[in-house]
Amino acid sequence: GKGAGQSIAARRFIANVNRHTKPLAALDQEALHDQVLELRRDLRGQGLKDPLVAKSFAVIREIAGRALGTRHYDTQLLGGWLLLRGMVAEMPTGEGKTLTATLACGTAAMAGLPVHVLSVNDYLTARDAQWMGPIYEGLGLSLGVVLHETANEDRHEAYAMDITYCTSKEIVFDFLRDRIVLGRRRHSLRHQVEPIYGNSGCHRRLLLRGLHFAIVDEADSVLIDEARTPLIISGAGGGKYERHFLEQALEVATRLKDGSDYTTVQAEHRIKLTPDGEERIKELSEYLGPLWSGRIRRAEVVSQALSAQHLFNRDEHYLLRDGKVEIIDPLTGRVAEGRSWERGLHQLIELKEGCEPSQQNSTLARISYQSFFQRYLHLSGMTGTASEVSGELWRVYGLAVATVPPNRPCVRKSLRPQVYTDAEKKWQAISERIRELEAQGRAVLVATASVAASEQAGEVFREAGIDFRVLNAKQDQEEAEIIAMAGQRGQITVATSMAGRGTDIGLEESVRKSGGLHVILSEHFDAARVDRQLAGRCARQGDPGSFETILSLEDKLFTTSGAKLIAKTAAVFGPEQGRGYLLALMALRWEQKRRERKSYRDRLATQKYDRQQGDLLSISGTSE
The missing domain is CATH 3.90.1440.10 (SecA, preprotein cross-linking domain)
Incomplete structure (x- = not known):
């Protein structure tokens, strides 16, 4: 079938890339630069044909090896190939999605396409752009970065670069700002001829130069989770x-x-x-x-x-x-x-x-994520957790999900979940577990569901005499430093979901020998995908590591609607083992599924509202 054919095509493509490897490795820097110039000329003239793309991937891998000391694995070549084919590459956590993106980015940009690499937050955007910058420099490509604090005049310049790294929210807001600048002249002849006359008129005030080629990092978070609520630009003077x-x-x-x-x-x-x-x-x-x-x-x-x-x-x-x-x-x-x-x-x-x-504001412009991302001529994405929402990604965005195998087998140990009747017993159990792991020379990440829960954990650990560091929305300025220390021997880090997606915790050698990072999930999140992302902070790229959940019947997911009734029954039997334990886990799964269904309905409602607004505007003659 299609899957088998694609698999054969993928293997053939990877073999083709590897055929270029030895000849390129033998070139000096000047000869490699000449290869890049020839490749750019061919890609612009002939487009993204597989033989040219294979050569491009080989060149990018060689430049990455020289500039960063890190070469792309074959699994990353497969991921890059899927991105160029307009798919979502589901790559296990820790498989190097950031490096994978450079293959598709560099190739598309050399072919003359303006490329946007979209991430979930400023920290990852700035980190990835700085980290991958030397590869793009080696390809002769310009790189722009747009963060929340980036000034308007700098945004225009950043979007004019060959490749722009940006958060998804910032680019959507910039798109809405351009809409406001254009106003009713979106399709007017006057607007279309303005560029002929240079920098006159509103053309030079636009930030973006179109939506051509986008790679969405953490695609399920951006395209699914964020899509529940529309993005709105407001102005002063609304119903105050x-x-x-x-x-x-x-x-x-x-x-x-x-x-x-x-x-x-x-x-x-x-x-x-x-x-x-x-x-x-x-x-x-x-x-x-x-x-x-x-x-x-x-x-x-x-x-x-x-x-x-x-x-x-x-x-x-x-x-x-x-x-x-x-x-x-x-x-x-x-x-x-x-x-x-x-x-x-x-x-x-x-x-x-x-x-x-x-002051209260009035709405000047609004758009849903669904409506915005459907505007890209070429859209693709990558994430570690797409399979659960593959149907919605296809229905809404026309994106197929393809799974990329890990480069090395994952050796993560998932331990049996523990459930206690109340929060006090839960935190006592977590404290005891941390002491055991400290004695083994391990590093520990304790994941909490909110800022308040992370601070509650901090109070418990202080009383127990446990040294720790906290990463939550209040410590966002210290994020890089806290993450850099989280893999050290005996380091205990308490974190919210900030430490989830994209966070790469490097391990000290002694920690690796002692069993790696241990992740404790102290409360489940609304979506099982977020739980999986946090588990993915350990045992990356063949490293050792382990994961467990330690819960209580007072956790948020046990205290609403139907789950509350099941949890009460579990408390009667005793949630630590036997029938009560099974009931507690059943209540948890039931509530997570219910919340995921509600989120799906919210996304449908947002999309439906957008369509209705479009229909109303088209009747009034002001649609796009």
């Missing part, structure tokens, strides 16, 4: 709530009773007012002023106030830093720079925390 009105809403909310006036739908993370609650709000707001006269407005603002008070917690959903509320991205564990909640929620949380409320 008065501070006094919001303070009144918080006051009214404190006088409502859970159960009779409102219900908390934990599974959907929302507050639902009851008819009695709506009547109670009407009574309480009777003399509060004209803003309270509308039934829909008062119900919405009080619902938001209740959400601010009961659903959004400091150090879980947001940080309080320098007198400002900063949102924590639940997927990456990092601060979501410049983002705010809408419909007054952000301002209500600011007031709850005693901060000066920021």
Whole structure:
């Protein structure tokens, strides 16, 4: 079938690359440079034909070996080939996706295509661009980097380079900024002829020069997880709530009773007012002023106030830093720079925390990830965890998933999960486990689900006399230093999902001989893929390592809807073993699946809204 044919084609391609290896290794630097110039000329003239691509991969591998001391493995050649064919390469964690991307990037850029390499955060973007820079320099290609703090004039220059490394959010926002600049003239003849007259008009104010060729690192995180919510650019002057009105809403909310006036739908993370609650709000707001006269407005603002008070917690959903509320991205564990909640929620949380409320904004432009990435002429990606969402990647983006075997067999040991009745017993068990591993000369990574949980772990370890370092959204400036130390003998690192995707923990030789890095997952995440990513921090590229989960029935995933009932039954039997243990694991899997289904429905709703907006705009004559 197709798979077998592709496998034969892949083996033939890799053999073709390897045939070029010896002749290239014999060349001096000047002769290799001549080969690059000849290759660029051929690729621009003939396109991405397999014989030329094979030669290109061989040249890039030779340059990588000379510039970085690291040559691409055959499995990475396969990954690069899949990227050029517009697929998602599923490569096990630690298999060198960053180096793999240079094969497809360098080849496409030499063929004259503007290339975007998109990652999940600024740390990985800056690290990968700096690390791979010497390869592109050797190919005579220019490299641009766009981070959150990059100024507008520098962005224009960065996107004009042959290859641009950027976070997915930044490029989507820059696309929206260009939309605002173009306004209604997106298809006007005047706009199309402007470049003929040089730098006049709005053309020179555009940041991007089109969406041609993109490689998405951690493709499932960007294309699936991030796609739940659209990206919106706002401007001042929208429906502005008065501070006094919001303070009144918080006051009214404190006088409502859970159960009779409102219900908390934990599974959907929302507050639902009851008819009695709506009547109670009407009574309480009777003399509060004209803003309270509308039934829909008062119900919405009080619902938001209740959400601010009961659903959004400091150090879980947001940080309080320098007198400002900063949102924590639940997927990456990092601060979501410049983002705010809408419909007054952000301002209500600011007031709850005693901060000066920021001004509400109105929407200037919005787009979903699905709609944005479908615009690329060539899209591909790589990740360690794509198989679970392969169907959605194909349906939405037309991306097929192909699995790349590891270069060396993985020797990771996965230990039996442990489940305890309460958090105190769980942390006691984790502390005891750390002491055992310390005595063996191992390094340990303890993964937690939130900033608050990482700080709770820190308190437990301090009391137990365990030395450790914490990596969460509050320590984002020290990230590189903490990661560099995490593989040292006896080093204990407590981290949120910040230490998940893309994090490469190098091992000290004595740690490698003692059994490598041991990862302890102290709480499961909403998606099993995130759990797998954290497990992938250990036992990379044939290194030793081990992974285990140590949980309690008080963990977040055991405390909502149906899982709560199963967990209660598990507690009766005792979750440590036997029937209670099996019930606890069943509750966990059930809740993870339920949350994954909800996320999928959210993504469908976002995509549907985008389509509806497009239809409405086309009726009004303002579509793209």
